[in-house]
Amino acid sequence: MANDKPANSTDEQWNKYLEYKTAWEKMLKERYENELKSNPPEPPWVKFPDFHPTDMFWRMGKGENYLVDYFGLYFKYAPKADLKAYKQKYPEHKDWLGTYENFEN
Numbered sequence: 001m002a003n004d005k006p007a008n009s010t011d012e013q014w015n016k017y018l019e020y021k022t023a024w025e026k027m028l029k030e031r032y033e034n035e036l037k038s039n040p041p042e043p044p045w046v047k048f049p050d051f052h053p054t055d056m057f058w059r060m061g062k063g064e065n066y067l068v069d070y071f072g073l074y075f076k077y078a079p080k081a082d083l084k085a086y087k088q089k090y091p092e093h094k095d096w097l098g099t100y101e102n103f104e105n
Contacts, residue, residue, distance in 0.1 A: 031069075032077040040078070040086055041070040045093040053096050075103035 005014040041047065044067060048057070057063035075083065087100055 028073055029077060032073055036070065036074045037078070040074050040082075041066070043090045043092075043096070043099070044071060045096050046090060053099070072103055075100075 005011070009017070044051075044053070044058070044063070047066060048063060051057040051063060055063070058067060074086075078086070083104065092099055
């Protein structure tokens with residue numbers, strides 16, 4: 001279903017979208033391979049300890065970018081063994097319980 005062309009799109013528009021999506025996924029994978037794989041990002045409660053998980057900081061700007069572009073990206077591509085070691089190194093803060101589970105799904 002995710003690759004079904006919307007009824008209001010032309011074939012040209014749809015193909016451009018698919019090309020963009022493929023290029024974007026390639027860029028994300030390269031960021032993981034070239035940067036995050038060898039240098040995993042700190043969890044948000046370590047990187048930005050002054051911000052509660054419900055703070056607007058995480059919904060826009062620098063906080064949101066960090067969650068999506070680094071922390072979330074690491075969880076998207078890291079192998080299970082690396083994630084297990086990461087979670088042992090950085091146990092979830094009490095205010096952030098469930099964060100790992102949310103990003104693994």
